[in-house]
Amino acid sequence: MGWTRKILRVDLSNGTCKSEPLNMEWAQQYLGQRGLATKYFVEEVDPKVDPLAPANKMIMATGPLTGTPASTGGRYSVITKGALTGAIACSNSGGYFGAELKFAGWDMIIFEGKSAKPVYLSIEDDKVELRDAAHLWGKTVWQTEEIIKKSHQDPQVRVCSIGRAGENGVMYACIVNDLHRAAGRSGVGTVMGSKNLKAVAVRGTKGAGAIKNPKAFMLAAAAAKKVLADNAVTGQGLPTYGTQVLMNVINEMGALPTRNHRDVQFEDARKISAEAMHEKRPTDGKAHLVTNAACFGCTIACGRISKIDETHFSVVNKPQYWGASGGLEYEAAWALGAANGVGDLEALQYANLICNEDGFDPITFGATVAAAMELYDLGILTKEQIGLEAPFGSAQALVALAEMLISGEGFGKDLALGSARMCAKYGRPELSMGVKKQEFPAYDSRGIQGMGLAYATSNRGACHLRGYTVASEVLGIPVKTDPLVTEGKADLVKAFQDATSVFDSAGVCVFTTFAWTLADLQPQLDAACDGDWTMEKLALVGERIWNMERLFNNAAGFTAKDDDLPPRLKTEPAKTGPAKGLVNGIDKMRPEYYKVRGWNPEGVPSKETLSRLGL
Amino acid sequence: MQKSLHIDPNKCTGCLQCEMACSFENYGVFNIAKSRIKVFNFEHEGRMVPYTCTQCAEAWCMTACPVDAIRIDAATGAKIVHEDVCVGCKVCTIACPFGTINYVADSGKVQKCDLCGGDPACATACPTGAITYVDADWAGLEKMRLWAGKTDTQPRASA
């Protein structure tokens, strides 16, 4: 089966929780997690809804492989209309929370309405109730987990929660689970906060027993684990260096966005790289990195656990930050570092800890700081307005701005808007580096052309996790393509987007795709899930999910105009590196992509496309 | 040759594949709540430590059992709970200094690691080598080898 066949519907307005059977017809068409929850979402929610209105819903969903021994089978996703973007949002998280939700017997939780006062949801298998969260409101994510574990008298309970960012309406708040794993992007935590929902605490003892053919499944899972172990990236690169393995590689390619994308190479990249995390610090003779760590079921273990330098200015007299904790991952190190020209590894880790502690997305935050620094550099924002000097490269400013965001004081209010709204407020909307109000991640699309198209057409706004053509254009996975040309990228982007939709709907981590193709996932799904799960069926499921998300966005008011990059990337050529002299060729790729997708020139799926996909 | 489980916490990533394998091997389900091995995450230290029964030679649990339900398996040396004899009195869970034998409410009996009849599922499932099944008399061999490699040898007199 794979699915528990049960969903939990929580009406926050009326304070009720009820169990419903899972729509198995939809499960056959949309698999689980991202796809299946989005299907529920688009069926139940008006695309024009205000993301922060009670009428918006929020779904937490597992996939059929969540909670199984499939490698990385511990993922869950949060599906809603994003606060930051106003587009369909789907943010995926690892850690242990997703598996625990499955073990408690639930495929997904649909939250609707808005609670009159702060509450949290407590789940112990079938025993489900909304509880008062007055004592948790105002608390950080870390405090919330600790308080809930203590009051439940159960150290094995798993918690996801929002911190003060989500409570205070920071537009890019995350939902953090297991202290430092997050459903990070698009402001899903902001939506949770708008519903007065502080946390979900789960304890499951039922297990994920409903596997169609356990013996065949174990064999398929073991074969796929071997593929991960034998692969250079998933077997060595990621466990040893984490995603940070990319910092120097991408910098050398001239694709490391630096100082709000003014530059494409960062002179201090090495100082904030994986290699630097392994080196002994002069101050205390210890390395930043303590160990690597895995999410539930993961045989890759890309996660980083580090200890900050206790003598660093950011944490002097703050012992609460001295213990081992999560970070730095590549995206956070880039956004907090290169994006604003800061080369101080410890300052980045401090800002990263604050992101985890109070639940906000380090990518959008770092990029918003970068935009603020550019506004400061141009004299549009002054020292008085910001409250301190904020030149590119200032670690002091980075640290102070992170603290301001959480206190909500002074310039913190502007930072809470994200770069698109903040730059618009100061009359320079073009300085926000993103798409659909969501900031770019750590790849400059002048040096990796396909990523420009992937960003522009991503259904949740700029994102590397919807179609990671970096794999092909940089690492040669599954085949090497030239990062500096636009030819062939329309097909490439579509292929990555569709395949990723399947991985995100299965319950596994997208990082498996450094080694796995759909052909490695298919036997696991086929052994676990009712029905025949052929390659053809999965390919169709992926494309169906992509088009379903697109239809929602179109109905929400997005048009082809929104599938575009900021002018900087189209008119200011890369200054250095292999891409020197290049801009991104999005205007050439976009029409090709629409054609490959079977959409009209306005980016609307044609009748034939929809009927082929059964939409 | 008798073998025993050997655990190296430094290698553990906290993936819980061992717990899933244990529950599947012994109960045919994927459910860490039924695992006999537990991985503890000391978050603030960045340490993950897998822990299960070490099969003490003079097992306290076995000695304490009033109905002789825990017996030594001659082939593996494991102390095995015979469910048909166990009356669920839980005296063994009090006697065991390490907490590695536990009551199971579903069955009304206790459970502990039985070395899977000599083919430990947890060791097979562990992707990092944090759990191995080694010669019981030489459980420290790998550690010795590591330290041996660090030992300075005297400069040799050249002939």
Ligand code: SF4
């Ligand atoms: S690859 Fe990394 S993020 Fe993905 S499941 Fe493994 S540890 Fe978690």
Ligand code: SF4
């Ligand atoms: S040896 Fe077998 S019974 Fe013992 S902990 Fe490992 S998997 Fe469980």
Ligand code: SF4
């Ligand atoms: S399988 Fe190995 S690495 Fe994973 S939690 Fe168990 S002992 Fe640790």
